[in-house]
Amino acid sequence: MLRLFFEDSDGNVLKSGELLSVVLNIENDVPADSIAVTLPYDANLVLNVNTIAAKSGDTLVFRGLVDEIVSLCDEKQAIIKLTARSPAGLLLDNEAEPVTYYCPTSEFLCKKHLKPFGIEAQDADDTPLSNYFRIDKGMTHWQVIENFCKVHYGTTPCVDGDGKVFLKGRVRDRCLLFGKGGIDYVSIKESRKKCELISEVRVKIDRFGGYNSRIVNDSAEAGGAGSVRFMDATADTGGLKTADRIIENSNKKSYCIMLLCRECVVDAMGCKAKICDERFGNLENLVVQKVQYSLGKDGEFTALELGKEI
Incomplete structure (x- = not known):
């Protein structure tokens, strides 16, 4: 099960009641991971919560600032709903200064557009772009990094749960096996578009x-x-x-597979995957590109989207 920690602005862990519901979304096409948590009403949390962290086992899979706190009290219940986004949300919320760089490197751009927000790139280098790079008015800091990576590396950058940016994408060596002898799933859906x-x-x-x-x-x-x-x-x-x-x-x-698992499989983004299914046979050369974890009155589920590893 996913473990959540609620912290104040000084990093102190706050006590909380039993989790009523949790929804955690992680996907390649959306830079900022998000989480929504429902808890019994707690005035101390309402006044002091600043950050939500989530761990799967010992692995930190999410950490982000609370964006919104909603309190609801009526005849049936008294609850609070907290929503938070990973540090990449700061890059989406802030515009970059319009400017044109000549032959910039990823190290230079990360220093200008990531470091001010306390975010680090894991694979920046000093190889210059072979041409100019223009930042237009209205572009966010995330769009700057994203556009540069597409032009320079041919990749879409991604951000992990701890706020580290992988400019060249993140495909992990770890391989997950679903089905016979591996992680069980309750449904499988294949789409050929x-x-x-x-x-x-x-x-x-x-x-x-x-x-x-x-x-x-x-x-x-x-x-x-x-x-x-x-x-x-x-x-x-x-x-x-x-x-x-x-x-x-x-x-x-043009191709994806959706799996629904009745357990926590959150630490899966970027992992290679293989499926052994009685009807579909053995499906290989897949990579996890989207994860949605949910916890509620019916238990916990993880929906995973797998795409082709190209």
Whole structure:
């Protein structure tokens, strides 16, 4: 079971009543993990709670500042609902100063856009971008980091439960086995979304030419797809690599598996996965890309979304 800790602004752990409900959301496409907790009404918590931390075993899977405290008292109940987001929420809430950098490195950008919020990158380096990098008015600090990573590394950055940023994405060596001999699940759902597949990207490589170059999706599933995208490589700092990423991302989005487990499987993000199922057979080369843990009157459940490891 997930263990929760409620802390004041000095880091002292506050006493709390029995947990009535918990929902924890962790996913690759949303930088800030979130948690919602319902407890019996406690005036001390209402006045002093500042941070919520969650552990699975000895592993810290979430830590974040409380965003909202709602108290509800009526004839039937007296409860409080706390919601919190991981440190990445600060990057989403704050705009970056508009500026243009010439050949910046990830170390430089992290110092400017992460360090002021007490957030560290685990894999920053001093390799410069081969072109300029512009921050437009209205962009958040998270958008700055996200856009840089997509252009420079071809990745989507992610933030772990302790607020550490992985610029090149996070695929862990740990492999989870579901089904026979592994973690049990109560349901499995496989989705093949052909509408997400892009068959080719037509690229303009000459400023005064047309979209004459073709980057074709060689995935077997994309054989019957007819979706085409156009990209101007002369205006994109990522060049032809961007076209490859467009196809790669379409392949990722076109397939997913949903598992529902009747236990806590929260420390799973970025883990490789294998499923042994009587009907679907052996499914391999998967990676966990979304986790939702819930605790309520019916017990605890973990819903996991697995995608292709590409």
